[in-house]
Amino acid sequence: TRSTRPQRLLAAVQKNATRGDPRSVVRAIDQFCRHKEWAMNVGDEKGCILDSVVSEANPTYVLELGTYCGYSTVRIASLLSPNSKLITVEFNPEYAKIARQVIAWAGLQDKINLVEGASGDLIPKMQEMFGVKTFDLVFLDHWKDRYLPDTKLMEKCGLLRKGSILLADNVICPGTPDYLEYIRNSPQYESQYFKSHLEYTKVEDGLEKSVFLG
Numbered sequence: 538t539r540s541t542r543p544q545r546l547l548a549a550v551q552k553n554a555t556r557g558d559p560r561s562v563v564r565a566i567d568q569f570c571r572h573k574e575w576a577m578n579v580g581d582e583k584g585c586i587l588d589s590v591v592s593e594a595n596p597t598y599v600l601e602l603g604t605y606c607g608y609s610t611v612r613i614a615s616l617l618s619p620n621s622k623l624i625t626v627e628f629n630p631e632y633a634k635i636a637r638q639v640i641a642w643a644g645l646q647d648k649i650n651l652v653e654g655a656s657g658d659l660i661p662k663m664q665e666m667f668g669v670k671t672f673d674l675v676f677l678d679h680w681k682d683r684y685l686p687d688t689k690l691m692e693k694c695g696l697l698r699k700g701s702i703l704l705a706d707n708v709i710c711p712g713t714p715d716y717l718e719y720i721r722n723s724p725q726y727e728s729q730y731f732k733s734h735l736e737y738t739k740v741e742d743g744l745e746k747s748v749f750l751g
């Protein structure tokens with residue numbers, strides 16, 4: 538049967554990227570998505586904003602909601618210091634399978650923990666499953682109508698501490714109106730919008746960075 542787009546994206550990584558070189562994996566995916574087939578990775582333009590937020594935060598514990606093929610997973614993990622960890626949550630087993638291979642090609646399997654399941658089920662188990670107390674940085678890039686409920690769930694589970702950073706993709710396109718309304722009006726967050734473009738296009742999109750004030 539015909540291959541899937543994630544399978545073709547993985548093949549492009551294995552063909553064009555150097556094993557153990559995370560940035561070459563990121564470059565290979567961007568090339569594939571810009572010149573061959575569009576895919577919903579955060580991409581190179583928003584990826585530079587992601588890089589600067591991650592580098593400035595220098596987080597020990599990172600949570601990513603929505604792994605997809607692992608593009609942002611690899612991009613973030615490539616910037617983390619030695620003893621830090623990235624936990625990424627993906628509920629589609631086909632995507633998880635591809636992402637594991639992309640992560641392995643980048644040589645980042647020791648830094649990244651991909652856990653299969655739904656964020657709503659896994660967020661309450663983060664402390665017991667991974668011994669995490671709080672997350673220093675959370676990257677939200679899963680179903681757009683889940684950003685708000687999952688943020689409230691993370692608050693409830695005590696997974697955020699004073700200074701924890703939430704970075705949300707796609708707050709303009711496809712858009713996350715209820716999340717933006719909540720986070721921009723909550724006295725518990727200080728938010729900043731980074732204007733950019735939808736990956737590999739000229740359409741406006743952006744990232745919302747919100748610092749939890751505790």
Ligand SMILES: CCNc1ncnc2c1ncn2[C@@H]1O[C@H](/C=C/CNC(=O)c2cc(-c3ccc(F)cc3)cc(O)c2O)[C@@H](O)[C@H]1O
Nearest residue numbers: 577603605626627628629632654655656678679680683711
């Ligand atoms: C049920 C909620 N919990 C979840 N728990 C774990 N994994 C989840 C969850 N939701 C979704 N996922 C996974 O995250 C990924 C979903 C991401 C959804 N993203 C988008 O829809 C998206 C869509 C676009 C987009 C923009 C413009 C278009 F014309 C078409 C598409 C751009 C983006 O950057 C996007 O992130 C998948 O891998 C899915 O299996």
Ligand SMILES: [Mg+2]
Nearest residue numbers: 579678706707
């Ligand atoms: Mg996205």
